[in-house]
Amino acid sequence: MxxxxxxxxxxxxxxxxxxxxxxxxxxxxxxxxxxxxxxxxxxxxxxxxxxxxxxxxxxxxxxxxxxxxxxxxxxxxxxxxxxxxxxxxxxxxxxxxxxxxxxxxxxxxxxxxxxxxxxxxxxxxxxxxxxxxxxxxxxxxxxxxxxxxxxxxxxxxxxxxxxxxxxxxxxxxxxxxxxxxxxxxxxxxxxxxxxLSPRRPPNYDHSSVFDNMYVFISMLSAPPKDEEEEEEDRLLSRIYYIEAEEINRLQSLASANNNGKRRSKLESFSAFLWKLIAAGGDDPNKRCKMGIVVDGRERLNNHSRGGGRGGGKADAFAFPMQNYFGNVLSVPYGEESVGELKEMALSEVANVLHACVEGAAKEEHFLGLIDWVELHRPQKAIVKVYCKEDDDEAAVVVSSGQRFPVSKMDFGWGQPAFASYHFPWGGQTGYVMPMPSTSKDGDWIVYMHLLKKHLDLVDSKAPHIFRPLTPTYLNLKP
CATH class of the missing domain: 3.30.559.10 (Chloramphenicol acetyltransferase-like domain)
Structure with a gap:
């Protein structure tokens, strides 16, 4: 280097x-x-x-x-x-x-x-x-x-x-x-x-996932203080690149025996990472959580409720949701034991993740989530996958950065040679964001913020997939 x-x-x-x-x-x-x-x-x-x-x-x-x-x-x-x-x-x-x-x-x-x-x-x-x-x-x-x-x-x-x-x-x-x-x-x-106003009156399906998906911050116990972290329990950031052929191969494996239905590249990648992290667990009963961030803009794009005037009255002056500035996110997650993930084929794991994403990628999911928050304010809530528990082997959130506008970041001297998000957010939950490569079409740049022991698994068990980012790959020369 x-x-x-x-x-x-x-x-x-x-x-x-x-x-x-x-x-x-x-x-x-x-x-x-x-x-x-x-x-x-x-x-x-x-x-x-x-x-x-x-x-x-x-x-x-x-x-x-x-x-x-x-x-x-x-x-x-x-x-x-x-x-x-x-x-x-x-x-x-x-x-x-x-x-x-x-x-x-x-x-x-x-x-x-x-x-x-x-x-x-x-x-x-x-x-x-x-x-x-x-x-x-x-x-x-x-x-x-x-x-x-x-x-x-x-x-x-x-x-x-x-x-x-x-x-x-x-x-x-x-x-x-x-x-x-x-x-x-x-x-x-x-x-x-x-x-994003709540409906009048706010309502959501009480059998829905929200009560299980979120936890009130007041219910969380404070993290222990003055305890030295073991080295393997530290979260560290790494940036890798993945070649397009490997991404396509993972997608094919994750879509096998699925009646011709192909899983998305993000679902396939996340399923592989989920299994990889579980492979390092010694206790088969420990839990592994994997969340995927879902953007609700496309799901709400045809829904205008200007000013909360009732359930669904069109607002002819509303901007499309694609222009909305703020957070329009949900983080559905799957939870399986280490033993179950080790036994499951990659395609089975991908099916679990697909079901999570599919359930959240709907207009009613986001409308219900808005109403759920309204009915519980001013209590502060957070999605449970952000809160790794003692009996968890791991909790990781994957967010797609495929729309990261690297090629458009030209201030008059050309597009960047490299760009990435950097999100060391604290806590014990990992965060992973794949983004498009600046060097080769179809390749991914992957920002990973994981426990050291899980990064060691990435390096030892999947070096052919996760390759450390180098100046050579970026074509940077003296």
Whole structure:
């Protein structure tokens, strides 16, 4: 990986400032939707690496940074939620104050070449070095010049305000403003919380999954303090790539003996990972949980309930759900014993996951979830798969990043040589996100945040599938 592959390099902050929207924003409160309220305070990071040897011509670094700041201020006019602050209301629930407080913007320099960044181990090379901490606002950005002339743009945002779909909309708009390309009206973000208002009266099927799927935070026991973690019980982040042939092979195996019905690539991948993690368990009775994040926008796209005026009255002025800015997520999960997963064929495991996803990928699931939250407010709830229990061998959540807009992140000097989410969210639940490769069509880049013992299983039992990300694969050369 080069002389700095351990991640030992210095970062010097050249300037810190706050970038506000280019036009005034009338101060107002924007309530969190019921689906936002299911998110605990989590910070999500994403970073984009640019190999800048020839792409920006004679532009100096100061001109490039100025262009990024100017386009950011322009993008924040439409995406003003990212320039606000999260506060608590009288019920103790988070609420967004849209006050144009602005985005913390850090300009830094790192004494390392892009080809020497150990992207396989982002805990040492990226975290707290090239992505910023989010101190007060909703979004923080760090732009770091590298010794080789490359550039890394790291962003950290509050998950309670935006999911990946919403953040992707903003990132693309920011890049377009730098070109410059205005945001088309059809792609402007919608903050209309009425699109996710509960029904009147709220109702859900009491035999539904929600009571089993979520747990109230007040019912959770506090984690033990002052106990040293065993090394294998630490969660670490790694980034791998998977070649297209291997993904297709997993899909074929997961779809075997299934009457011609093919499982999705994400279901097939998740089923393989589920079995792989279970293979390392010694106690056959311990449980393994596997969750898959489902985006509800497509399921709710034909449903408009403007302002909660009743169950299903069409709102001719509603923006399509694809433009909705906020969280529209559900995390259904499967739960099986270690022994059962070891015995099951990959196709059987994929069928279990498919049934979980299929049950949540419906309009009524999301309408019921919105109503379930409404009937239990102000109690705070969280999906159970986020809370690994003592009798669990593992709990892992997989989120698809296949719509990660890497090819659209061109600020005028070409698309990134590499980009990834970075989400070391704490707790004991693992998090995995596959994204499209920047180097080869059909390949996946896979961000994995798992217990060390499970990463060891990945490395020892499936090295032909999970290959450590290297500068060679990314075509990065001195």
């Amino acid at each position: 080069g002389s700095n592959s351990t991640g030992e390099f210095g970062v010097v902050v050249k300037r810190k400032e706050v970038i506000a929207a280019a036009l005034p924003v009338q101060e107002h409160w924007l309530p969190m939707s019921n689906l936002d309220l299911l998110l605990p305070p989590l910070e999500v990071a994403v970073f984009f690496c640019y190999d800048m040897k020839h792409e920006h011509g004679h532009e100096t670094s100061s001109i490039l940074i100025s262009k990024l700041k100017k386009s950011l201020a322009q993008a924040l006019v439409s995406f003003y939620a990212f320039a606000g602050e999260v506060m608590q209301n009288g019920l103790g629930e988070p609420e967004l104050l849209c006050n144009n407080r602005g985005v913390d913007f850090i300009h830094a320099y790192a004494l390392v070449d892009l080809q020497d960044l150990d992207l396989h181990r982002p805990d040492t090379s990226i975290q707290a070095k090239l992505v910023p901490f989010n101190n007060q606002g909703v979004l923080s950005i760090q732009v770091t010049e590298l010794k080789c002339g490359g550039l890394v743009i790291g962003c950290t945002f509050d998950h309670r305000v935006a999911d990946a779909h919403s953040a992707n909309m903003f990132f693309v708009a920011w890049a377009n403003m730098a070109l410059p390309k205005p945001i088309p009206h059809a792609h402007a973000p919608s903050f209309r919380r009425s699109l």
